[in-house]
Amino acid sequence: MSEQVLHYPIPNDAALEPPAEWAELRGGCPVARVTLPSGDQATLLTRYEDVKKVLADPRFTRLLNAPDAARLSATDDGGLFNSEMAAIIPDGGEGHQHWRRLVGKWFTAKRMTAMRPRMARIADTLVDELVERGAPADLKAGLGFPLPVYVICDMLGVPAADRDRFSYWSDTLLNLTRYGKEEIEAAQAEFFQYMSGHLAAKRAEPGDDLLSELIAAGGPEDGGLEDLQILVTGMALLVAGHETTANMIGKMVAMLLSDRSRWEALLADPSLIRTTVEESLRFDADSGFGLPRYLREETEVSGTYLPKGTTVVCSMAAANRDESVFADADRMDLTRSPNPHLAFGSGAHSCLGQALARTELQVVLEVLLRRLPTLELAVPVEELERVEGLAVGGLRTVPVRW
Numbered sequence: 001m002s003e004q005v006l007h008y009p010i011p012n013d014a015a016l017e018p019p020a021e022w023a024e025l026r027g028g029c030p031v032a033r034v035t036l037p038s039g040d041q042a043t044l045l046t047r048y049e050d051v052k053k054v055l056a057d058p059r060f061t062r063l064l065n066a067p068d069a070a071r072l073s074a075t076d077d078g079g080l081f082n083s084e085m086a087a088i089i090p091d092g093g094e095g096h097q098h099w100r101r102l103v104g105k106w107f108t109a110k111r112m113t114a115m116r117p118r119m120a121r122i123a124d125t126l127v128d129e130l131v132e133r134g135a136p137a138d139l140k141a142g143l144g145f146p147l148p149v150y151v152i153c154d155m156l157g158v159p160a161a162d163r164d165r166f167s168y169w170s171d172t173l174l175n176l177t178r179y180g181k182e183e184i185e186a187a188q189a190e191f192f193q194y195m196s197g198h199l200a201a202k203r204a205e206p207g208d209d210l211l212s213e214l215i216a217a218g219g220p221e222d223g224g225l226e227d228l229q230i231l232v233t234g235m236a237l238l239v240a241g242h243e244t245t246a247n248m249i250g251k252m253v254a255m256l257l258s259d260r261s262r263w264e265a266l267l268a269d270p271s272l273i274r275t276t277v278e279e280s281l282r283f284d285a286d287s288g289f290g291l292p293r294y295l296r297e298e299t300e301v302s303g304t305y306l307p308k309g310t311t312v313v314c315s316m317a318a319a320n321r322d323e324s325v326f327a328d329a330d331r332m333d334l335t336r337s338p339n340p341h342l343a344f345g346s347g348a349h350s351c352l353g354q355a356l357a358r359t360e361l362q363v364v365l366e367v368l369l370r371r372l373p374t375l376e377l378a379v380p381v382e383e384l385e386r387v388e389g390l391a392v393g394g395l396r397t398v399p400v401r402w
Helices: 021-028 048-056 093-107 109-133 139-144 146-156 160-174 181-204 210-216 227-258 260-268 270-283 354-371
Strands: 031-035 041-045 291-295 299-301 304-306 311-314 399-401
Touching: 041 048, 048 291, 048 299, 048 311, 093 109, 093 210, 093 227, 093 354, 109 139, 109 146, 109 354, 139 146, 139 227, 139 354, 146 160, 146 210, 146 227, 146 354, 160 181, 160 227, 181 210, 181 227, 210 227, 227 260, 227 270, 227 354, 260 270, 260 354, 270 354
Parallel strands: 041 311
Antiparallel strands: 031 041, 291 311, 299 304
């Protein structure tokens, strides 16, 4: 492991390009010491096999609530990875698998296929509104953000009219640098109170939605979840179900429009949409912080001994550029197949909503190619700006015209 300690996240001015340090680290220092925004030290992994190995290892936990675990940010006494709420959903073993089985019924490929026509109708309506307002437009604000919010609100039986509140709450939960401790705690309390009221309404008047189904399954004695677990599941899905996909829609379209030949290839052959979505996920150089893991026992990674109590940050985005796994890794290849990227993690904690995210991204491309074939960036790619501080990577705006 190198004696040089990098600051992490690694700063990078180019919105769609990876920092040069990724390739250097993979080649010469795949297990690197880094300083987090909190000032605490952690270990950064950038090679594909190392990241996959640690993410899939059930001995390591996503919870950073041990006394010697690194804090991600200076205000991170609660926070996304070490709050009391984060610990309410079982982290491993049969408890976690049971939770995934109950919630995962709503994220099957069959259910996603059934939801596709409604997603397409929502996307068409949002494009109508974009066109009506006229170009240039911010694709992230006009399509990227509202589509996933409408979809996840439908799934949870939550009023989409409250989407601006969800946006603020999820930003405070996911932002590592923007908010102070008091503001974070207040937002969490508001969100918790909102979801408590929503669950009470669902008990009184159930609907055809995920939360109503979890309530109907009964408590732990009936093979269901505790009330608090249902509540936190709803909060987690609202945050994860819109923030990540909203940002990915904007980044995917920006990547495709930054090199016009990519968009033209899709127009010529829309059958490439599925592999294009997978390649966009792999190629994304701004996927955010990565996934932290706390090592509850010592392990060895790439010949480096990591003691018990180490906090590891797995950079899936860096791993997805690993030349030993992906030929021509720094080229966006819309036909790439197979494409075993790690954008959704690996193992027992891989993203539960990945089928939903994939479907939304595919639907967005289908609708945009059909409705706005002349779509292009309204600013030079050099002027695109990253959102700073978010655990989930994104662009501030995606200005387009057609």
